[in-house]
Amino acid sequence: MDKMSQEALAVKRAEQAFDRKRRTIGLFGAPILALLVFFTPIAGLTLEAHKLLAIMVLVALWWITEPVPIPVTSLIGPTLAVITGVVPAGTAFAAFANPMIFLFMGGFILAKAMMTHGIDKRFAYWLLSRSWVGSNPRRIFLAVGLAAALCSGWVSNTATAAMMFPICLGLLTSIKEMFAANGREIDLHEYKYATGLMLMTAYSCSIGGVLTPIGTPPNLIMLGFLDQMCNIHVSFFQWMTWGLIAMVLYFIIAYIVLSRIFPADVERIDGAEEFVRSKIAELGEWTRAQKNTVICFGVAVLLWVLPGFLSIALGGTSPVLKMYNRLFPEAVAAMAGALLLFLLPINFKRRQFTLTWSEAKEGIEWGTLILFGGGLAMGGMMYKTGLSQWVGDAIISMMGGEPSAIAMVAIFSVMALLLSELTSHTAATNMIGPLAITAAMSAGMDPIPVSVAIALSASLGFMLPVSTPPNAIVYASGYIPITKMIRTGVYIDFIGIACVTIPLAIYFVSWIVH
Template sequence: MQEPTLSETPGDEHGGRAPGRLLSFFAGPFAAATVYFLPFPSLSPNAHMLAAIMAAVVIYWIAEPIPLPITALLGTAFCVLAGLGSAKSVFASYAHPIIFLFMGSFLLAEAMAVHGLDRRFAAWILSFAWVGVHPRRILLAIGIVTAFISMWVSNTATTALMLPIALGLLATIHGTPAHELGEFRIGLMLMLSYGATAGGMATIVGTPPNLIGAALIAQQAGVSISFVTWMAVGLPLATLLLLVAWTVLWWLHPAETSMLPGLAQHLQEQKLALMPWTRAQVNASVAFGTAVVLWIVPGLFAAVWGLDNPLSLWLKAHLPNELVAILAAGLLFFLPTNLSKGEWTVSWKQAAGINWGIIILFGGGLAFGELMVETGLSHSIGQGVMALFGSQTVWSLTAGSIVVAVLVSELVSNTATASMVTPVVIAIAQSAGVSPVAPALGACLGASLGFALPVSTPPNAIVYSSGFVPIKSMLRTGLLFDLLGAVLIWLTLRLLCPIVGLV
């Protein structure tokens, strides 16, 4: 199997998913024409035009006849062509501050992957004495390692990194008859996907839907979520999801043996292969550690000395998440690995390999969100939904947004799901006169779920390609975890959002 890279374009993993790819080329324009010529008296002319353009964009995001980033670019270009805004105003979203958070965090992740820092950490954790050779503990350890890495590296890259490690664990268990492992192979593979998804929810930079949700909440609701505030909600949620995943996977896919011979030797070989630390790994650790410290310090300082403290105010104003990511990534080009040869921690060729496609896609999503507000389309959608379903409370809206996001994400990429669902949810909440923050968080967190099918998420596709996961097992386990995950997201938001002031 060819492992996905950090530069993998979003949507590439679904390139062959939809049957009748040629038909989908015409489905988008047909949808746009249908919406345009249908009467919508409640919409302004600009809102009506935007609805037609977005109908085509949504169809293309679902069917993916062309790459998702190109759809986003063309969609915003047609908005300018239709007179919905100037090129300067529409394309300004591609330079939104959150875009630079993407760039910086992707550069840090690329440095970790290029120099094997993430693999070193994985082997280190798995060699802990408490793990031993017990399948139940190994399953939990794999989940912990995967989740931790995914807090800082994309879910796709994390799963691709951990897959050969997990396969190596299985391949080196020579003394265990196949029947004694039972369905443990399935559980171990699925833990990679579930662990990566759980970890991605823990930090604001863990996965693109988090950044999309945070940006749209700031843009349309005027609420800025700090790195620490997100972690105050995301980390407990990720911990709960991981523990539930461990319990469910061991229940449905247990090993039939209590010991796995050969594992200790394999882990020792992994550790020896990674010794000693290289200068590049040290440098990448310094840059990564700098980012984490600067992301956390402003929130911790405000929590201890108060939000009105002059230094707290200065840190909040001068150390936004985006700036920290850029500064930390910049260190990679200042820390040398071989000064005499002019070699640095990351070369521009390596830096150019980050996921530019998802950055473009995200910029397009922000542009559409801004236009929906400016034209009044989001307000009209919110009023229409409220008329259909009546008055809603913030927590019933949150539950609904989670369910919708989970259902959509089974067939649409999580990034596109967050881009489509979150603005609508915010509009509905604002029309209902309730805080849109919790419903929007429910939408972007729910978008990360979707475990039933190989095409639901890239991590699912990666573990399915291992050959150890039958489609029926993925479907059965995935649907159960979708349900449990949705419930856990709602409960966590219901409990923690009021505590951290996100209501």
């Protein structure tokens, strides 16, 4: 067994031991702590809010320690709220029918169609085949990152990483064969460029998720909280204006850090262009299913971004814009594009359509939808019972009474980042989101900047293989020493927070003032 395999095995065993202890402690410790909270007198809380606080303690700790699957915990919270008399069943479970759920569902179905019919691969290989890329290793490094980032803005980060992983392996095989032809044998497990290429792939998949509301769950979760707790609606187009800036900044940071730490030691990679051309040839001509998928995806994107252009052209108070938003909200736009996949035929005589339900249901991440609904349910109940106001006042008091917008954004961004490194970034957002929004409202601040900052920061989980699925996928290659991932992840995480969240706070403060 080589050195890298031994290291990977040791890390895996350590992770398994840690997970076992974490789950055992959470399984028994969380209910005990929840009961202690319930039986401890707390001034300023109604009985319903006090009960909900105890339930929140249990749910939050189980989201972190995962003694049961995270989606199960997301159902336990609303169920206990009904059983203990906090709210009626209709109120507790209403969030599971939130339109945001259907926005996500439509996005999942569209993404599944793109993966099923190879649209994502076509785009990736098309980008790698551009003349400006060629055989230059630094440009290949850039093109791989761009392909991963742009795909993951619309397709699951995990699916994008799984799609890009074999592409990277093929490029690295070309490098190894090139060196062998020149009489030099290299071990890709110890080759710096291989480590950098794999990390660039994983990080870009997470970075691209910030581009659109459907790119990664934290985006929609925070938009859902804003809508439910503050009656603030952020459009798809508006989010993309922020997400694009964040994605570009994150990507530049990742590219500079990784290219400097893991530079290429050759000027060209012989065989890289041939590898890409062969893969494009394998894809063949465009099929009817692929064309239909692009049409459906285009319909959804057009419906998503059209309100932004209407607002620019006609003004935000235009009757046309108001009617459009009433008829085609984001969730309806997503479902319209997704449902077209079941209506556009690829062989009408055989009644074959672009996507089958058996294919679609495999692409819907039901656990994520349940987790999303559970988070919205808990946040909504916190607001209805007054618990959120109590928590917000307590946080503001601990922050000195009058925290600045920059301090508010920075503190909650770091909390979201650190928690997302250790547990699901979706669960982390569900825990921190309601607290941050209520704290901002208690301080008399606009809750939008802190909400956006949390969503963006939760996507910066780059330090550990367990932080995000893309990290775990590329780490399994054996080309990434754990120490290298931690080192580069720390750099990108905290530079990313400084470069995005603080300017975001300053921007919104100036916007509010003027």
